Amino acid sequence: xxVMPVVLWTDGLVFLLLALIGAFVLYASRHxxxxxxxxxxxxxxxxxxxxxxxxxxxxxxxxDTVHFRLALDRQGDNGAETRYSPEVLSLLDLxxxxxxxxxxxxxSAPFATHLFVKEAIxxxxxxxxxxxxxxxxxxxxxxxxxxxxGFDIAWRAAWGALQGLxxxxxxxxxxxxxxxxxxxxxxAATRAAILAGRTPIPWRTALIMLGIMLxxxxxxxxxxxxxxxxxxxxxxxxVFYQTLKSIRTGLLIGTLTTLxxxxxxxxxxxxxxxxxxxxxxVIQYLYTTLNSIPGVLLIAAAIxxxxxxxxNHADDFASLVERADLRLxxxxxxxxxxxxxxxCRLLRGEALKLREVDYVQASTALGVGHFTLIxxxxxxxxxxxxxxxxxxDFSGLVLAEAVLSYINIGVDxxxxxxxxMINSARLELARDPVVWWSLTAAFxxxxxxxxxxxLFADVVRDAFDPRLKGAR
Amino acid sequence: MTAYIIRRLIYAIPILIGVNxxxxxxxxxxxxxDDMARMHLGEKRVTEEAIQxxxxxxGYDRPLLYNPDASGLGRFTETIFFEKSIRLFVFDFxxxxxxRDIGYDISQRMWPSLAIAIPVLLVGLAFNISYALFIxxxxxxxxxxxxxxxxxxxxxxxxxxxxxxxxxxxGKLFHLVPISGYDTGVEAWKFLILPVIVGxxxxxxxxxxxxxxxxxxxxxxxxxxxxxxxGLSERRVLFRHVLQNALIPIxxxxxxxxxxxxxxxxxxxxxxxxxxxxxxxxxAINSQxxxxxxxxVFLGAVLYxxxxxxxxxxxxxxxxxVRLQP
Numbered sequence: 157x158x159v160m161p162v163v164l165w166t167d168g169l170v171f172l173l174l175a176l177i178g179a180f181v182l183y184a185s186r187h188x189x190x191x192x193x194x195x196x197x198x199x200x201x202x203x204x205x206x207x208x209x210x211x212x213x214x215x216x217x218x219x220d221t222v223h224f225r226l227a228l229d230r231q232g233d234n235g236a237e238t239r240y241s242p243e244v245l246s247l248l249d250l251x252x253x254x255x256x257x258x259x260x261x262x263x264s265a266p267f268a269t270h271l272f273v274k275e276a277i278x279x280x281x282x283x284x285x286x287x288x289x290x291x292x293x294x295x296x297x298x299x300x301x302x303x304x305x306g307f308d309i310a311w312r313a314a315w316g317a318l319q320g321l322x323x324x325x326x327x328x329x330x331x332x333x334x335x336x337x338x339x340x341x342x343x344a345a346t347r348a349a350i351l352a353g354r355t356p357i358p359w360r361t362a363l364i365m366l367g368i369m370l371x372x373x374x375x376x377x378x379x380x381x382x383x384x385x386x387x388x389x390x391x392x393x394x395v396f397y398q399t400l401k402s403i404r405t406g407l408l409i410g411t412l413t414t415l416x417x418x419x420x421x422x423x424x425x426x427x428x429x430x431x432x433x434x435x436x437x438v439i440q441y442l443y444t445t446l447n448s449i450p451g452v453l454l455i456a457a458a459i460x461x462x463x464x465x466x467x468n469h470a471d472d473f474a475s476l477v478e479r480a481d482l483r484l485x486x487x488x489x490x491x492x493x494x495x496x497x498x499x500c501r502l503l504r505g506e507a508l509k510l511r512e513v514d515y516v517q518a519s520t521a522l523g524v525g526h527f528t529l530i531x532x533x534x535x536x537x538x539x540x541x542x543x544x545x546x547x548x549d550f551s552g553l554v555l556a557e558a559v560l561s562y563i564n565i566g567v568d569x570x571x572x573x574x575x576x577m578i579n580s581a582r583l584e585l586a587r588d589p590v591v592w593w594s595l596t597a598a599f600x601x602x603x604x605x606x607x608x609x610x611l612f613a614d615v616v617r618d619a620f621d622p623r624l625k626g627a628r
Numbered sequence: 629m630t631a632y633i634i635r636r637l638i639y640a641i642p643i644l645i646g647v648n649x650x651x652x653x654x655x656x657x658x659x660x661x662d663d664m665a666r667m668h669l670g671e672k673r674v675t676e677e678a679i680q681x682x683x684x685x686x687g688y689d690r691p692l693l694y695n696p697d698a699s700g701l702g703r704f705t706e707t708i709f710f711e712k713s714i715r716l717f718v719f720d721f722x723x724x725x726x727x728r729d730i731g732y733d734i735s736q737r738m739w740p741s742l743a744i745a746i747p748v749l750l751v752g753l754a755f756n757i758s759y760a761l762f763i764x765x766x767x768x769x770x771x772x773x774x775x776x777x778x779x780x781x782x783x784x785x786x787x788x789x790x791x792x793x794x795x796x797x798x799g800k801l802f803h804l805v806p807i808s809g810y811d812t813g814v815e816a817w818k819f820l821i822l823p824v825i826v827g828x829x830x831x832x833x834x835x836x837x838x839x840x841x842x843x844x845x846x847x848x849x850x851x852x853x854x855x856x857x858x859g860l861s862e863r864r865v866l867f868r869h870v871l872q873n874a875l876i877p878i879x880x881x882x883x884x885x886x887x888x889x890x891x892x893x894x895x896x897x898x899x900x901x902x903x904x905x906x907x908x909x910x911x912a913i914n915s916q917x918x919x920x921x922x923x924x925v926f927l928g929a930v931l932y933x934x935x936x937x938x939x940x941x942x943x944x945x946x947x948x949x950v951r952l953q954p
Contacts, residue, residue, distance in 0.1 A: 445646035448936075450928035452894055456913045457654050457921055464663050464916075551784065558786045559895055563910050578788055585796060599789055607784040614780075 159224040160240045164481040166488070169412050170221050176415075193540070196619035203619075204362040206612040212369050213403055213605055220248040220404040223477075244477040248404075252397055255380060258293035260392035263584075266593050267309060267383050269295035294384045312382065313375050320374030324367045335359065387593035390580065399597045401572035406605060409488060409557045409567075410550040417492035417499070422542060425500040426534055429507025430526070439504070443497040451494040452560075458490040459483075459565040480568035487560070487567060491553065499545045506538050540620040547616045551609040558602065574598040629944075636940065640933045644717070647929040651922050652713045661688035661708070664918060686725060686919075712922070721923040724912070730923050734905065740810060741892030741904030743820055748827035749889065752835060753882065755828060757871075760839035764847065765866055776840075782833030791899045794826040808901035823900045827893065842874045876947050884939045887931035891924070 163171075184190035197203045225240040249256055263272035270288040277285050290296070298304045335355070336346040350359045376396070379385045386395040428439035446454075462483065466473070473479040510516060510533070519529050560566030561575025569576060581594035665682040682688075688708060715722065721730035763775045799807035805822045846852070847870050855865045892906030901907070905924070912920035 441642065441646070445643050445650070448643055448929040448932040449647055449650065449925055450888075450891065450932070453909065453921065453925045453928055456909075457651070457925060460913065460916055460918070460921065461654060468663055468666060555786050558788055562788060563894060563898070564914060574786075578786075578792075582788075582792055585792065585800075590796075595789075595792065599785075602786060603784055606786075607781060610780050610784050 158227045160227070162223040162225055162244050164223055164244075164478065165485045166408055166412065166481055167221050167223055169415065169485075169488075170218075170408065173411060173415050190539075193616075193619040197615050198357050200615050200619075201358045201361045202611050203615040204358055205365045206608040206615070208362055208365040208369060209604065209608040210612060212373070213407060213608075216248060216400055217404045217407040219251065220246045220401060222247045242475060244475060248400065252400065255394045255397040258384075258394065260291050260294065260384070260388045262388070262390060262392050263591055264291055264294055264384060264388045264392075266385055266387040267295070267305070267379075268387065269298060269301035269305060272591070291384075294388075295382060297382055309379065309383070312378050316375035316378030317371050319378065320371035321367075323374065324370045327366065327370075328363050331359070331363070386597045387591075389577075389594055390584075395577075395594050395597050398572050398577060398594075399574070399601045402574045402577065402598070403601070403605070405484070405567055405571060405573040406554045406557060406602070408484065409491065410553045410609070411546075412488045413491045413495060413553050414546045414549050416489055417496035418542065418546075420492075421496040421499040422503060422535075422538075425503025426507045426530055426538065428500070429504040429509075430511050430530060430534060432508075436504070439500070443500050446493065447497045449494075452563075452565075454494055455487070455490050455560060456563070456565045459487065462486050476570055480571040483568045484571065491556070495549065495553075499542070502541055502545070503538055506541060507534055510534050510537055544613075544617050544620055547609075547613040551606045551613065554602065554606055554609070558598075574602045632944075633937070633941065636937045640937065643933060644930065647926060648713050648716060651925050652709060655918055655922050656708055656712070664688070712919075716923065716926045722919060724919045725917045726915075730920055733908065734923070734927070737892075737903055737905050737908050738890055739904075740816075740902050741897065741906060742889060743816065744823050744827065744896070744902060744904065745889035745892060747820070747824045748831070748893075749882070749885070751824065752828045752831045753878075756832060756835035756839055757878070759832070759836045760843055761866060761871065763836070763840050764843040764870075765862070767844070767847075776837070779833045779837045779840075782829075783837065785833075787830050787895060790826050790830040791896055794822055794829070795899070798822055798825070808899065810900075810902050819900070819902070823896050823902065827896060839874070839878065842877055843870055846870045846874045876943075879946055880939050880943055883942045884935040886938065887934045888928070890931060891928055 184194060198207070223244050223246050225242070225244055228239045228241050261271060261275075264270070265272060269291055271291060273288070274286045275289050277287055277289050279285055290301075295301055295305060295308075298308060332343060332346060332350070335350075336343045339346060341349075346355075349355050350363070353360045376385060380394075380396055384394050384396065386399065389395055389398065424439045424442070428436045466479065466483075473482065516529065516533050519533060524532075557566055557573060558575035558578055561573055562579045564579075566575050567573045577594050577598040581591065581598070584591035585595070661683050662679055665679040665688070669678055669682060712722065719731065721734070724730050724733070759775075763772055766772055795807050798804045799822065805818055807822075808819075810816060810819050843866075847866075852865060852869060855869050856862075860868075890905065891909075892902075892904040894906040894910055896902075897904045897906035898910045908920070909924050911917075912924070
């Protein structure tokens with residue numbers, strides 16, 4: 157099957173981010189002072205457990221970042237130009253195509269076999285009956301749902317758990333073999349060490365966490381084949397699919413915002429602290445001014461203007477996906493504008509201190525140029541602050557997305573995001589019985605991500621800034 | 629002292645000019661008034677005439693910066709920049725895009741905002757400080773560890789869920805308080821209880837954690853060791869010495885947000901249907917009323933700067949080590 161790759165703006169930035177992380181890993185692995193704190197991170201139990209959880213989110217997010225358009229037909233073989241579907245898909249869509257395509261009419265509860273609202277159903281004898289109709293896909297394989305459903309769910313869950321366990325055993329055996337080889341021990345000795353928790357890196361915790369996540373994903377995957385495990389929303393879309401798609405939005409806002417603000421914050425912050433004088437005054441004036449505008453209002457103003465622009469230039473956007481993507485990019489940029497001041501101020505303070513340090517004074521005396529000096533002596537010494545800020549800001553930004561989408565100044569309404577899920581679901585709380593599943597799904601997935609990110613951030617901060625140790 | 633305050637006020641002027649310029653550029657240069665008119669009048673088929681009338685009604689029909697048709701000073705005063713931006717400096721907000729007087733609306737809607745924001749601040753402060761002291765008193769025990777886990781978990785929940793959960797539990801399940809709405813006078817209290825509770829609970833995670841950090845930092849200092857060595861009880865050390873010294877950063881942290889309390893809380897006000905400045909802003913954003921958003925941006929900036937100045941002054945009042953230097 158031929159495909160046409162599509163690189164959206166945000167995809168490009170994600171790839172750039174990955175390249176930067178790769179370069180950073182390469183750099184850090186060659187410098188002992190960078191390696192040591194990371195060693196502290198992976199040697200903490202909380203650290204490895206959160207890395208595993210975050211890893212699952214990142215994999216889903218990355219799968220959702222590789223976009224392409226599928227070929228419509230096979231005409232391409234006989235010389236004619238291949239035509240591509242106008243729909244932009246991602247690898248995740250492809251993997252979840254079952255979920256994406258199995259649309260019901262409207263709301264249905266998790267694991268339901270019947271719709272949530274009554275409809276007039278035509279009986280075989282021609283009379284109309286108002287009842288809850290069967291779902292088109294959810295539990296459609298059952299002949300008598302009332303009797304079979306419980307057993308079917310339990311059986312499928314057990315089967316899914318077994319699959320997850322098998323995958324886990326294979327992975328764990330592979331990891332075990334690798335550790336044993338690097339330690340130069342027999343597998344049995346390594347296994348005993350891990351089971352007793354005697355390895356420097358807490359592999360036992362990591363493997364248990366990996367096992368839990370794999371089993372949960374396998375159960376969910378197996379059940380999702382036949383049921384809507386988190387129900388369906390107003391237009392009958394699977395909520396589980398929506399919340400998985402929202403992961404990319406959340407991760408993107410959390411990481412790209414810091415990425416786009418980084419150059420300005422680092423450059424201006426260091427310049428202000430290093431050059432002092434009028435440069436310092438100008439930069440301080442700049443960030444005080446920007447800081448004094450309330451962040452939400454600046455974002456609101458900017459998004460309003462974008463809306464005006466978009467409604468006046470509706471023809472400039474090829475597809476809804478591109479339009480939503482551009483809005484996401486714009487949101488990331490404007491969030492960056494409102495949040496760079498904190499880092500800038502921190503870096504200014506640090507640069508002020510560093511320029512008085514002996515080795516910097518010595519370099520100045522030896523006639524090293526300003527920018528060489530900044531690049532060689534100051535920048536490496538503030539990297540840990542940049543890193544800590546990046547990790548600390550992440551969870552706040554994920555939460556901010558939800559709030560902004562709630563007041564309609566967040567991501568595009570057509571884009572899957574937790575904020576949009578909450579926004580569309582909250583009105584349904586007034587219904588009786590309550591439609592609770594969209595909110596619950598968004599809550600659980602967001603909570604797990606933000607909690608993992610918060611805990612991970614604490615570990616990273618403690619590792620890089622030992623002065624704060626214990627004062628969490 | 630007076631000279632210091634005056635100097636700080638003079639420093640604030642260029643910042644306000646900067647804010648004013650930014651809002652002017654955002655609202656009038658990036659998007660011409662024509663675009664605004666087109667959007668309000670409804671997208672595509674809008675006649676040039678209709679746009680001109682709309683602009684005239686709302687006072688957007690002047691040139692941006694320089695009016696060659698006017699005479700004398702009028703060349704500069706009869707422009708959008710002067711009428712819409714400069715007037716903000718004297719808090720003359722003009723009228724909103726649907727014709728209401730913004731200044732009057734703000735003065736009316738300020739009170740419901742304060743009625744929520746002040747109790748949330750005070751109750752939250754009292755609770756968070758007491759809880760943090762409690763944790764620090766039992767530091768390095770299971771009380772400490774359990775509390776820290778709880779606080780991190782509470783921090784990881786979006787504020788939206790606190791509101792939705794509060795409305796659902798107290799309002800719908802137990803029917804204790806109305807879900808949303810507002811009333812004037814004394815009757816307002818039953819509408820205020822839920823937003824205040826939700827506001828306090830939502831702030832516990834981050835607030836208590838921050839105070840715990842402050843107390844722990846303070847408790848490892850030399851004077852605390854001296855106090856202990858003199859034979860003071862742990863309770864006395866904590867409440868008399870640690871609390872008093874940790875109050876300095878706490879106080880200055882509170883002072884900086886004081887003026888911004890006027891702005892209200894965007895989310896909870898619109899959720900609970902409280903006619904404060906927060907919901908005013910949200911409504912303006914949703915109905916794309918640029919005049920109100922612009923006024924609120926400027927007002928927010930002014931209040932923030934006032935907060936900064938108050939912080940500096942309060943520092944000098946509570947901490948004699950800080951000198952009044954520029």
